[in-house]
Amino acid sequence: MNNSPIGVFDSGVGGLTCVKELAKLLPHEDIVYLGDTARVPYGTRSKETIAEYTAQDMEFLRGHNVKMILVACGTASSVIMSSPEFSGNTEPSYSGVVKPAANAACASTKNGRIGVIATGATIRSGSYGKVIRSIDPSAKVIGKACPMFVPLVENGYISKDCAPTRYFAEEYLECMKREQVDTLILGCTHYPLLADLISDIMGDGVKLISAGAELARFAVKTLTFSDELAEREEQGSQKLYCTDSPELFSENVERFLGESFSGTVEKCVLTAH
Amino acid sequence: MNNSPIGVFDSGVGGLTCVKELAKLLPHEDIVYLGDTARVPYGTRSKETIAEYTAQDMEFLRGHNVKMILVACGTASSVIMSSPEFSGNTEPSYSGVVKPAANAACASTKNGRIGVIATGATIRSGSYGKVIRSIDPSAKVIGKACPMFVPLVENGYISKDCAPTRYFAEEYLECMKREQVDTLILGCTHYPLLADLISDIMGDGVKLISAGAELARFAVKTLTFSDELAEREEQGSQKLYCTDSPELFSENVERFLGESFSGTVEKCVLTAH
Structure with a gap:
């Protein structure tokens, strides 16, 4: 077992569709989420720019000692598949959608x-x-x-x-x-x-x-197989980070997670690579 | 007279509506334009984030030795009006829309x-x-x-x-x-x-x-009054910079400037403040 949080990121709020499914399937897991709201959307940008932003997002989650990184952004998931800088083995492992x-x-x-x-x-x-x-x-x-x-x-x-x-x-x-x-x-x-x-x-x-939901299901299988599920009685925590205003971000969180959301929302700064 | 270029920036391509008017009114002026396409749009972001991006945009134009900075972005123009870090005198002067x-x-x-x-x-x-x-x-x-x-x-x-x-x-x-x-x-x-x-x-x-067009007209008045218009026979040059892919940017340039555009488009990197 492994009580470290699961890391999830997206360019903005879209990746919360993955968090919602994850919390339903694995209610005892801690989740750290990053939405890069100061630079959303990614989907209209070039491959090079998306790769650079994605590397910074992953670095941030690694700094939170996550046991797994879920790339809950279709654009970032697609770009890293063909970018050489993401081809090596990384710790922790990551999966895209x-x-x-x-x-x-x-x-x-x-x-x-x-x-x-x-x-x-x-x-x-x-x-x-x-x-x-x-x-x-x-x-x-x-x-x-x-x-x-x-x-x-x-x-x-x-x-x-x-x-x-x-x-x-x-x-x-x-x-x-x-x-x-x-x-x-x-x-x-x-x-x-x-x-x-x-x-x-x-x-x-x-x-x-x-x-996003398929990625959550994949994470459940992977963590179960590698015996890395969290072992705790209480419900896991949800910490959401965003790169722009937490107030603006929070307005959208409810639309994605529903009214039941009880986690925290905080602003963070990403480091250029 | 002053043969340095006029600097114009926007979050993306919108500011080209100002460039178009400027080129019509002052065809002999060189223009350096920056579109921050790696982070467009600005209008959905917080005041703090917009102020930070705007400061970086201005810094870039200063590095190109422009005689005047035109903030051809309604959002950036609005935010700098109430941000203390923009309240001092600056060289060169800037004007928003x-x-x-x-x-x-x-x-x-x-x-x-x-x-x-x-x-x-x-x-x-x-x-x-x-x-x-x-x-x-x-x-x-x-x-x-x-x-x-x-x-x-x-x-x-x-x-x-x-x-x-x-x-x-x-x-x-x-x-x-x-x-x-x-x-x-x-x-x-x-x-x-x-x-x-x-x-x-x-x-x-x-x-x-x-x-954007009103800002261009204001620039004409200001440069005329301060005797800083360029003095050259030939048509001025137009150098467009963007922070994301020049190919993606160019697709949009024609929509704004019309088919007559004969300047250059190049990618640039902005420096964090």
């Missing part, structure tokens, strides 16, 4: 047609396609960047009846319907907040895969 | 009812209201944050027939129509790209003030 989500999608699909919606940087990286085809070379992968989804979610336009959100969703998902995908990866951790609307457009026959 | 735009609005209004649309940080700062009331204490100022406008413009949804853009514009401008403003300040330098749509909603009777 791409492999867990790709595995879940391959297990779910019946017709071998898998859709991926994500940020521009994630789609440009081709990360999901590479991993899916390494599992199932015959799978057809259809990727689509959805640049308006993050600002819509960050500003609370998430209702399935919200006209502009539906307009963009219909535009982005048109190719997924045409290609008859039966499984759709929500490859950015903001997107599960739009799941109702996306389901409504895609229909009941299409299975949605939440990248 | 708030005072030039407020002056133009006060000169334009007939009924004393002035609207201001801008980012969340600008509206929270109350900057435009303070300056307008210092010019005309009886003016009524109606401010409205329009957080979806920057992502809509950055993603090219600027046509007046674009349904979601119109949806948000109608939502944001409803209070301006109700309050019967006759002058509306576009307080964020991205917004002039939505001028057609905004005019369509507000009607011909409402005068739109472009903060």
Whole structure:
């Protein structure tokens, strides 16, 4: 057993969809979360800039003595897969959302047609396609960047009846319907907040895969297998850090974690690499 | 006369609306522009973070030996007005968009009812209201944050027939129509790209003030008065710097400057203060 906290980070609040699932599955674990809100979003930036920010985020979590790092950001997860500076063994180990989500999608699909919606940087990286085809070379992968989804979610336009959100969703998902995908990866951790609307457009026959939730499930398996689960009676603590104002961050936390959140929110400073 | 370049900066590409006007009015001036694209947008961040980024932007332009700094970002212009670290005399002098735009609005209004649309940080700062009331204490100022406008413009949804853009514009401008403003300040330098749509909603009777263009006009007056205009026969050069990928930045430059742009685009690194 290992009572050190689990470290989770994202460019902003999206990664809290992973924290929510993690806290449900492993209520006794301490969690340290970092949202790089002074530089969110990552998904519109270049690979080099995202790699630099990601390295700083990981360094911060290492400083909190975490036993595992979860990269709960689809963009950062995609970029580190093809950046040489992240290819060595690291202590502690880290996992991104791409492999867990790709595995879940391959297990779910019946017709071998898998859709991926994500940020521009994630789609440009081709990360999901590479991993899916390494599992199932015959799978057809259809990727689509959805640049308006993050600002819509960050500003609370998430209702399935919200006209502009539906307009963009219909535009982005048109190719997924045409290609008859039966499984759709929500490859950015903001997107599960739009799941109702996306389901409504895609229909009941299409299975949605939440990248953040799949990462949480992967963490449970890994910690169980390596016998590193925490051993304590009481509920684990949740410490959230952000790089911009904690007040602005807190406004969004409830939208992601629900009203039950009882952890702390604090500002931190990241060190340039 | 002074042949040093004029320095202009913004969080991203929005400040190019000021560069465009400047190049039209003063074609013989050299211009150095900085867009902090690795950290755009500023308008959703806290005052403290915006002040820190702004100080780094100014430092960069000083390093290019500019004769004047134009803060072509409504958010940065608003934050520095109430941040003590910017209150001293600096060399070279700098000017933001708030005072030039407020002056133009006060000169334009007939009924004393002035609207201001801008980012969340600008509206929270109350900057435009303070300056307008210092010019005309009886003016009524109606401010409205329009957080979806920057992502809509950055993603090219600027046509007046674009349904979601119109949806948000109608939502944001409803209070301006109700309050019967006759002058509306576009307080964020991205917004002039939505001028057609905004005019369509507000009607011909409402005068739109472009903060970036007013800043350019103010620079012309200041340089003329202090006898610091450049003296050269040929057209001035335009050097654009950005903190993220020049390729990604260039995609947006044409949208703002038009197809005539013949300057250079380069990546730069800012120094932490």
